[in-house]
Amino acid sequence: MNKEYSGSGDPAKSLELLWRRRPEPTRGPKPALTVEGIVEAALRIADAEGIAGMSMRRVADELGAGAMTLYRYFPGKAELLDVMLDTVYGELPRREVDGDWRAKLDEVARENRELYLRHPWMLQVAISRPPLGPNVMAKYEYELAAVEGIGLTDIEMDDTVALVNGYVHGAVRTAVEARQVIQRSGMTDKEWWLAHVPHLDQIGDTKNYPLASRVGTAVGNEFDAPYDSDHAFEYGLERVLDGVSALVEKRSRPKP
Amino acid sequence: MNKEYSGSGDPAKSLELLWRRRPEPTRGPKPALTVEGIVEAALRIADAEGIAGMSMRRVADELGAGAMTLYRYFPGKAELLDVMLDTVYGELPRREVDGDWRAKLDEVARENRELYLRHPWMLQVAISRPPLGPNVMAKYEYELAAVEGIGLTDIEMDDTVALVNGYVHGAVRTAVEARQVIQRSGMTDKEWWLAHVPHLDQIGDTKNYPLASRVGTAVGNEFDAPYDSDHAFEYGLERVLDGVSALVEKRSRPKP
C-alpha cells in the first residue's frame, strides 16, 4: 500500500466542504449524519488505528451506517481526508510569542511537532496541495508572521517556513516510525540489533566498516533501546535555526 | 493505503537474502527464477509505476510465473522490499571528494537526491530499521567518513548524517509529490490555484490572511507553474550545512 492522497477533485465542492458552505437540502428526509460527525468518527479511528484502519466501511460502521452512505456527504475518501486535515490544523494553539524570530520559529516547530505526535496518520497523507480550509490558511499566516520584518524577501520567508515545516515533518516521521516498529515487531531496537549482530559477524566482515561499527556502537550505548527521538529533534532544530540565523545576519548587514 | 514496511521477520533469513548466502538446494527441480531476477523485475515495476503498482501478482506476471512462486524465494513482500532497497543503495557512486567536510556532505546530499529521484518509490517505504545488507553498510560508512575527524563526537557524527539524510528525504519527497500530483490531476500548480481563487474569494475573506496572500502571490509569480524544487533544495541544503558549520566552528575553538 502506498500513501493516501489528499483530494484533487472539484474545487467548488471541496471548498464548500472545508468552509461548511453546503446548502442544506429543502426536500427529502433529514440527513441522518453530519459532516462534523463523520469527520469526528474518522479522526477517532485514524488516531487510534492509523490511516490503514480508517476505511470507509470502518467509519460507516462506527456511525452505524452503511458504507455507501458516506458518499452522500463526501465525493470520495480524498475529500474526507482534506476535511480531517483542516480540522486537526485547527488544534494548533498558535501562541503569541514574545521574542525574536528564532523564538517564534522555535514555537512553530514545537507546535507542529505536538500535532504530528497526536495525529501520526497525518504523516502518511501526501499534501502537496493543501486543503485550502480556514485552519490551513490561519496556519500559514501564523508561520509567516514569525519571519516577517527581519529582512528576508517574500520568497525567502516562504522557503524558511517550508524548511522548518519540512524538518519537523521528517523528524517526527522518523520518531513515529521508530515507535511503531517497536509495537509491530514486539522488539526494541536493542533486541533487534542483538538478534542481527551474530549473523552479521558470521556473514560480512565487520572490519570493512570501521566507522559504521564504531559510531553505531557509540550510538547504541548512549541512547538505549528506545531511539532517542527527543535528542535528535533538538539537535536538528538547533542546526536548522542556526542555518537560518546565518542568512538573517547576512541580510541585516548587507555588505561590508 | 498507507506505507509499505521494510521487513522485520527472521533476521537469519533476511540477512541470508541480503548477502546472497542462501544455500542452494541439492535435490528437486532447479528453481526457475533467481533472487536477482525477481528483484530486477520488481525494481522495473516500482520505478515505472510506483510502489502501488508493485504487487506480488504483478511481479510474478512480469516473470511469467504464478504469484505464489515468489514466496519460494522471499518469505514475504517486506523481505523483497528489503533486498530492493539494498540493491538500489548500491547505485550510489560514493565519489571521493577533495575538499572539507562541507564539500563531502554536500556530495552525500546530492548523491542521495539523485537516487531518490531515480527511484521515487523509496520515499514511500518506511525504513526505521534499515536492511543490513552490504550496500546499506557501505553507504553509512561513506557518509560517516564525511564528518570524521572534524571535532564532532561519535553521537554528533551520527546526528549530522541523519540530519542531512532526513533533509534530503523530505525535500525530495515534497518535490516528487508535487511532480506526481500534476500528472495525477492533469493540472499544473498554477491552474490548480486559479481554479480555487474565485471560490476562495467568494467564501472566505482573503483580507484575514494578508501575509499569506502577499507571500503566496510572490511565490506564485517567481516560480511559475511547476513548483521549483531545485531552488527549494538548494536553499534548504545551504541552511542545513550552515547550521552544521556553526557547530563545527564551536567545537574547533572550544572556549574563548
Next chain:
DNA sequence: ACCTAACTGAGTACACTGTACGAAGTAACC
C-alpha cells in the same frame, strides 16, 4: 389529500491486495 420531484440509505458487484494452504509434478539420492 394526493402527486411528484428531490433526496437519503444501503445492498450488490467489481477489480484489486497479501498470503495460507495444499495439490501435483520433478529430480537426486539410497
Next chain:
DNA sequence: GGTTACTTCGTACAGTGTACTCAGTTAGGT
C-alpha cells in the same frame, strides 16, 4: 524403484474504494 526434498501454482479468504441501482422518505405544489 522408492523415498525425500524440492518445485510451481490454483484456490480461497478477508480485506479495500467506489460505481451502480433501487427502495424508501419527505416537502412543496396543486
